[in-house]
Amino acid sequence: MSGQALLETKMLTKHFPGVVANEGINFVLEEGEVHCLFGENGAGKSTLCSCLFGYYRPDGGSIEFKGEPVKFRSPRDSIRYGIGMVHQHFVLVDEFTVLENIIVGTNTEKWSLDLEASENQLKNICDEYGIDLKFNSLVRDLSVGEQQWVEILKSLYLKVEILILDEPTAVLTPEESNKLFKIMHKMGQNGISIIFISHKISEVMLADRVSVMSKGRLIDTVFPRETTPQELTNLMIGREVKLRVIEENDNEYDRSYPILSINNLKYKNKYGKFALNDISLNLYSGEILGLAGVSGNGQKELFESLSGNLNPDSGTISYEGKEIQGRSSRVFMDLGIGLIPDDRYREGLVSDFDISENIILGWQRLNDYTKGFFLNRNNIKRLAEDLIKKFNIMTPSSTVPVSHLSGGNAQKVILARELNHSNKILLANQPTRGLDLGVIEYVYNQIKLKRDEGFAVLLASEELEDLINLCDRIAIISDGEIKGIVEAKSTSIQDIGLLMAGQSETSA
Amino acid sequence: MSELFQEAVIISILAGTLRIMTPILFAAIGELVTQRAGIWNMGVEGTMIMGAFVSYVVATQSDSLPLAILSGILSGMVMGLIIGFMTSTLRVDHFITGLGLNLLVGGLTFFWFRIYVKGGHPPTFTGLENFSIPILASIPILGEVFFNQKPLTYIAILSVPVVSYFLYRTRWGLEIRCLGENPKAIDIKGLSVALRQYIAIIIGSGMTGLGGAFLMLGFSDRFQPDLTAGKGWLAIVAIIAGKWLPKGVFAAVLVFAFLESVAVHVQIIDADIPYQIFFALPYLASIILLILLRRKTNQPARLGVPYFR
Ligand SMILES: Nc1ncnc2c1ncn2[C@@H]1O[C@H](COP(=O)(O)OP(=O)(O)O)[C@@H](O)[C@H]1O
Ligand SMILES: [Mg+2]
Numbered sequence A: 001m002s003g004q005a006l007l008e009t010k011m012l013t014k015h016f017p018g019v020v021a022n023e024g025i026n027f028v029l030e031e032g033e034v035h036c037l038f039g040e041n042g043a044g045k046s047t048l049c050s051c052l053f054g055y056y057r058p059d060g061g062s063i064e065f066k067g068e069p070v071k072f073r074s075p076r077d078s079i080r081y082g083i084g085m086v087h088q089h090f091v092l093v094d095e096f097t098v099l100e101n102i103i104v105g106t107n108t109e110k111w112s113l114d115l116e117a118s119e120n121q122l123k124n125i126c127d128e129y130g131i132d133l134k135f136n137s138l139v140r141d142l143s144v145g146e147q148q149w150v151e152i153l154k155s156l157y158l159k160v161e162i163l164i165l166d167e168p169t170a171v172l173t174p175e176e177s178n179k180l181f182k183i184m185h186k187m188g189q190n191g192i193s194i195i196f197i198s199h200k201i202s203e204v205m206l207a208d209r210v211s212v213m214s215k216g217r218l219i220d221t222v223f224p225r226e227t228t229p230q231e232l233t234n235l236m237i238g239r240e241v242k243l244r245v246i247e248e249n250d251n252e253y254d255r256s257y258p259i260l261s262i263n264n265l266k267y268k269n270k271y272g273k274f275a276l277n278d279i280s281l282n283l284y285s286g287e288i289l290g291l292a293g294v295s296g297n298g299q300k301e302l303f304e305s306l307s308g309n310l311n312p313d314s315g316t317i318s319y320e321g322k323e324i325q326g327r328s329s330r331v332f333m334d335l336g337i338g339l340i341p342d343d344r345y346r347e348g349l350v351s352d353f354d355i356s357e358n359i360i361l362g363w364q365r366l367n368d369y370t371k372g373f374f375l376n377r378n379n380i381k382r383l384a385e386d387l388i389k390k391f392n393i394m395t396p397s398s399t400v401p402v403s404h405l406s407g408g409n410a411q412k413v414i415l416a417r418e419l420n421h422s423n424k425i426l427l428a429n430q431p432t433r434g435l436d437l438g439v440i441e442y443v444y445n446q447i448k449l450k451r452d453e454g455f456a457v458l459l460a461s462e463e464l465e466d467l468i469n470l471c472d473r474i475a476i477i478s479d480g481e482i483k484g485i486v487e488a489k490s491t492s493i494q495d496i497g498l499l500m501a502g503q504s505e506t507s508a
Numbered sequence B: 001m002s003e004l005f006q007e008a009v010i011i012s013i014l015a016g017t018l019r020i021m022t023p024i025l026f027a028a029i030g031e032l033v034t035q036r037a038g039i040w041n042m043g044v045e046g047t048m049i050m051g052a053f054v055s056y057v058v059a060t061q062s063d064s065l066p067l068a069i070l071s072g073i074l075s076g077m078v079m080g081l082i083i084g085f086m087t088s089t090l091r092v093d094h095f096i097t098g099l100g101l102n103l104l105v106g107g108l109t110f111f112w113f114r115i116y117v118k119g120g121h122p123p124t125f126t127g128l129e130n131f132s133i134p135i136l137a138s139i140p141i142l143g144e145v146f147f148n149q150k151p152l153t154y155i156a157i158l159s160v161p162v163v164s165y166f167l168y169r170t171r172w173g174l175e176i177r178c179l180g181e182n183p184k185a186i187d188i189k190g191l192s193v194a195l196r197q198y199i200a201i202i203i204g205s206g207m208t209g210l211g212g213a214f215l216m217l218g219f220s221d222r223f224q225p226d227l228t229a230g231k232g233w234l235a236i237v238a239i240i241a242g243k244w245l246p247k248g249v250f251a252a253v254l255v256f257a258f259l260e261s262v263a264v265h266v267q268i269i270d271a272d273i274p275y276q277i278f279f280a281l282p283y284l285a286s287i288i289l290l291i292l293l294r295r296k297t298n299q300p301a302r303l304g305v306p307y308f309r
Helices: A045-052 A075-080 A098-103 A115-129 A144-157 A174-189 A229-237 A299-306 A329-334 A344-348 A355-359 A377-390 A407-421 A437-452 A464-470 A493-500 B003-036 B044-062 B065-089 B094-117 B142-146 B151-169 B171-181 B193-219 B231-241 B246-269 B275-279 B281-292
Strands: A005-016 A019-030 A034-038 A060-065 A068-070 A083-086 A162-165 A193-198 A209-214 A217-222 A260-268 A274-283 A288-292 A314-319 A337-340 A425-429 A456-461 A473-478 A481-487
Touching (some): A019 A045, A019 A193, A034 A174, A045 A083, A075 A083, A144 A174, A217 A229, A260 A299, A274 A314, A288 A437, A288 A464, A288 A493, A299 A337, A299 A425, A329 A337, A355 A377, A355 A407, A407 A437, A481 A493, B003 B231, B044 B094, B044 B193, B151 B171
Parallel strands (some): A337 A425, A425 A456
Antiparallel strands (some): A005 A060, A060 A068, A209 A217, A260 A274, A473 A481
16 A cells, blocks of 8 residues: 555535435545445445446546546546446356456457457466366356356456455355455555455455445545444444344244245256255244355245245145145245245335235235225225334335335335235245345344244345344255254354355364 | 159259248348347338338339349348337337337338339339359259359358357457347446447348348349238247257248248149148248247347346
C-alpha cells in the first residue's frame, strides 16, 4: 500500500426509479490495497461497484483515476483503464467451454480466434496463481467454486490493475473461500489493487481497509486492525446491536418415530447428473433439522421432492409410514406440509398479484375462501389484514402487488401463507437469503415458535452460524449426497465446512 | 412401369430434393444465425415472400436475373433491419413482431401484386437455368442428381460449412452465439449487444430473402401470393429439429425437401392415392420430429428474451 489514490469517487450519486442507491459517495481505493466494502443487503455496494466499472452511469459526482477525472461510459472504458469486475451473479455462458467464456469479446481486432495462443496465456496465469481448471470443460459441468475461478480468470486474462469482486465468497465453501483469499493476496503482490464486497465479518477483518456502507451512503473508511467486529457492525447498522451469540439450545423432542422419512432418494437432472444421490433423512416433530451446503448441491431438488413438485427417479418418502413420493403437490399440502422456496419471486409469489391473493395462493379452493363458484373476497381480505398485522408486513394495504414490497416483506408474505396453512411440517429453503438482520431475526423466531408448537422443520441455509444456533441436528449436503449428520450442540463451523468441502464424516 | 421409367423417376425425385431444399436451406441457415444471436424471428415466412415479390418485380422490369437476386437479398436485409429495430432496440415481444410482420407482408405483397398486374395477365420472366458442371454432369445418375443444378443450389449447400465456420471459428461468431446464451457477457465487455444482434438478423434475413428470390426465380415464371406455402415455417422447424446446429439443420431441411419432392412426383406418375396427402408429408414430418425431439433441445438459453441492462 503506497497511500496513493488510484481510483476515487467524489460525491458520486446514483438513483434508480424510487430508490437512492448511492448518495454522495466519497470512496478512495489506494494503490496495492485490498479494500472491503461492508454493508447490509441493499446498502448500495453493488451499485457503487457497477459505477466504478462503467456498467451504470452515475447521476452525479465524478470518478477520478490517478487524480485525473474520467468518464466511464461503458465497461469498455473502464476495461481500458485496467479495471475488471466479477459480478455477484456470475456472467457466464453455461454451454460454452471455459476457454470460450474467457476469450469471448476480448480480442476485437482480429476476425479469427487464436484458441491456442489464448490457452497458453491462460496456462501461465493459472500456474502462477495455482488455479486448476480444464479449459475445454463446459462451464455448466463445473462446480460453483470452479465457476468463480473462471470469472476471476476473465479479469486476469485482460491484465487488470484493479479487480472488483462482488460478494465472491457468497457461493463458496469455507475451504474455497480460504483459497480465494490466498489468491487475492497473491494478486496484491503482483500489483493488483482489489475491492471486494462481503458481509461476513470474519472476511472483512482480512482486508487492508474497510469502507462501511449503509442505506446508500458511505459511513466511514477504517482500518480493521484499529477496530473491532462489534464496532464495524454498529457502523453498518447505524445503531447498537448485539452480535448474535451462541445460545444454549435446550430443545427436547422424541426421536423414536419420524414424521417424515426419506429413503435412498435419487434423481438425475436433465444433464444426466445425479442431483439427488441416495439421500436418506429422518425428520421428527418438534425439531429443526438444518441442511448445510452451498446452494446448487441438490437442495432445490430435495425440497421439490418433499413438496410434491418433483418426482424422484427412485427411493421413498414416507409420511407417518405412508409412502407419498411422486404424488401431486396437493397431496403434500393436504398433509400439512408448507414450503418456503428459495426463489421468492419466481416460485413463492406471483409478483403482479396483490398481498391478499398471494396469501391464499394454492389454497384458493378452501371453503373459507370461496362462495360457490366465486372467491370470497371479504374473507380473504380479512385474513390478509390479520396476517399483515401478525407478521408485521410493512405495506399501506392488502391490495398492494407484492412486486412493490421490499424483499423482506415479500418473504414475510410467503411465511405468513405457509405457516397459516400448514400444521405439521415446514420446509424452508434459504428463507433468509438477502434479508436485513432485523427480518432474519424475525423469520428465525417464527420458525422457532412453530418448532415449539410441534412442527417438524427442515431448514436449508448457507449461513452455518445461524444453523448451529437454531437447529437441533444439521445434515450436510454436497453434490447431491448427504455427507454427514451432526448434532448442532456438539459441532463447529469448521467441522461442517470440512464436510461441505466434500469429505465424508469419517475422513474429516 | 418399365425399369427405365422407375430409374428416371428416382433420379428426378433426388434432383428435385436438392432444388426444393435450396430456398428452405437459405432461410433456415440464415434464421439459425439470427436465433443464435437470441432473436426468435418468427418473420421468416414474410421475409421470404418479400424477397420473392421484390425479385419478381425486378426480374420482370429489368430482365436481369442477377439484379433480381440481389434485390431479393436486399429486401430481406431491410426486413431484418425492421425486425432488429423492433426486437433489439424497442424490445417488443419477438413472437408478436414476427407474426405481425408476416400478416403485414402477406397482405402488402398481395396488394402490390394486384396493382402491379393492373387486372391483366401477370408479366412473366425467364427463370434460372440449370448449370451442367462439365465432365461431372455426364456421370450416370449422380451427374444428373448432383451436377446439373442451379448455381444457387451449390451456394446454399456451401453456406452450411461457411456459416458453421463463422459461428464456431471466428470471434464474431463466438460473440453472436454468446448473445443467444447470455448477452450480459457481451455487455460487460463494453461491446454493443444491439449492434451484434443487428448484424446477425441482417445476415440472416438477407439469406432468407435470397431463399425467397430462389423460390421465385428457380421454380416458376410469375408471382403467386401464396408461393412460399409455409416454407418459412419449415425453416424454423428445421432449426428446432436440427437442434440449432448447422449440420442438424441441414439434415432436417433435406428430409423435408425429400418428402416434398416425393409428393411432387406422386402427382406426376398418377398413382391412385390423392397426391394432396403427400404434400402434407413435410408438415406431418415436422410435427412428428417436434414431438420426438421435444426433450432433447439445445435451444439457446436466452432465445427470444429481450435484453435489459
Ligand atoms: N437495476 C436496478 N433497478 C432498480 N433498483 C435497483 C437496481 N439495482 C439496485 N437497485 C436498488 O438499489 C439499492 C441498492 O442495491 P445494491 O447496490 O444491489 O445493494 P447491495 O449490493 O449493497 O446489496 C437497492 O434498494 C436495490 O433494490
Ligand atoms: Mg449486491
